[in-house]
Amino acid sequence: MKADSPFNHRPDRALGKALRELLTPTDHDAFVSHVVANARHEFERPASSGPWDVLGAWMSPGLAAAALLVLAALVGLQGNRPVERVTIDDELSATAQNVEQRVLMYGPAAPDVDVVLVSGY
Amino acid sequence: MNLKQQTRETVSGVREVDPVEIEWAARAHAGDIEAFGRLVDRYGEQARRVARGILGDQHDGDDAAQDAFLSALRNLGRYDPSRPFGPWLMRIVSNAAVDRQRRNKVRATEALSPSAPARAAGPATETDRRSMLAALREGLRKLPQRQRTAVTLFDVEGYSHAEIAEILKVPQGTVRSDVFHGRRALRPTLRPWQDWKEETI
Numbered sequence: 001m002k003a004d005s006p007f008n009h010r011p012d013r014a015l016g017k018a019l020r021e022l023l024t025p026t027d028h029d030a031f032v033s034h035v036v037a038n039a040r041h042e043f044e045r046p047a048s049s050g051p052w053d054v055l056g057a058w059m060s061p062g063l064a065a066a067a068l069l070v071l072a073a074l075v076g077l078q079g080n081r082p083v084e085r086v087t088i089d090d091e092l093s094a095t096a097q098n099v100e101q102r103v104l105m106y107g108p109a110a111p112d113v114d115v116v117l118v119s120g121y
Numbered sequence: 122m123n124l125k126q127q128t129r130e131t132v133s134g135v136r137e138v139d140p141v142e143i144e145w146a147a148r149a150h151a152g153d154i155e156a157f158g159r160l161v162d163r164y165g166e167q168a169r170r171v172a173r174g175i176l177g178d179q180h181d182g183d184d185a186a187q188d189a190f191l192s193a194l195r196n197l198g199r200y201d202p203s204r205p206f207g208p209w210l211m212r213i214v215s216n217a218a219v220d221r222q223r224r225n226k227v228r229a230t231e232a233l234s235p236s237a238p239a240r241a242a243g244p245a246t247e248t249d250r251r252s253m254l255a256a257l258r259e260g261l262r263k264l265p266q267r268q269r270t271a272v273t274l275f276d277v278e279g280y281s282h283a284e285i286a287e288i289l290k291v292p293q294g295t296v297r298s299d300v301f302h303g304r305r306a307l308r309p310t311l312r313p314w315q316d317w318k319e320e321t322i
Contacts, residue, residue: 009282009297015307016276019261022254023170023182023277031165031183035190036158042191043152 136205136284143202150197161190164207167278168214174273175218177262181225182218189217208280212288215270222266253311260310264303267291271299272307 025031142163148156168189173182193200193213200209261269270289274280275296282300286293 011276011279012304012308014311015272015304016279018253018257018311019174019273019277019307020170022257022261023173023273024166025169025173025179025183028162028166031169031187032158032161035161035165035187036154038187039157039191039194040154043194044154 136207138203138205142206146197146200146202146206149194150200157190157194160193160206160210164210165190167207168210170277171211171214171270171273172218174261174277175215175266175270176222176225177258177269178225181221185218185221186214188221189214192217208284208288211274211278211280212290215288218270219266253313256310256313257307260307264306265299267295268299268303268306271296272303275300276304 142160145156145159149160165186168186169183172185172189173179176182176185189210193210196213200206264272267289271285274285274288275282280288282293282296285296285300289296
């Protein structure tokens, strides 16, 4: 059997040498340092934290979230205050005694003269 | 590092367990990062060659090799110390590389740049060497992934067919076939540089 026969069950030195040259890196020490540093980073951190540490870590973002929530609620309340508008109910319920100035001013129809006179405006 | 210096083989070609490696593995499993570093130092080049061979890309190969080492560290509890460390690690390397290959399927292959010259070479010789390596790189890239892995493990790293079968979880006959077909495809790429080949052996 020829040395370079594909059937040869021994490693092909020429092919192996050429492939080794193609694939072998030149920065072995840097690679080792990099992997070891990553391993150290991953495996040497504290195994577990106590509940108070966890709660402490959550405190700052929790406070910030609560402040934002309060602010949003205040803005929401301000925005949801009912706008005073003259409705048909206002006009129907307006009598000489309880009529308001806004009903007289902004109502779609002219008020009755009796109402105007009695309202005192 | 010479492979022969770092592994001990029986007459049948199957590696023996190296007690030093077992000790490093045990210490690393217990959290000794320095012991882990010794394993990385011993197997780093081999792991990178295998991963580069599988992926055809030096950066991806190095990333896969690093993933494999960290994965090995996480899973040292599963390592059977009655068996040699190298094949166990190479199985993890092979899996990491194949996994990365799946994820990077779309990414264009970046050329494997030849490493520094192994010997002093004149301009003509250096050009020949680079041409030969470029042809070999292209030939390797065209091989099916399992053939690339089998040829790299067999002809570059010196693993036996039985060990490669264990690493790749395929029958030995499949490994022999993969090595055969891989060699048959790669050898013609070396032929034009026969002089270089004979000179360097």
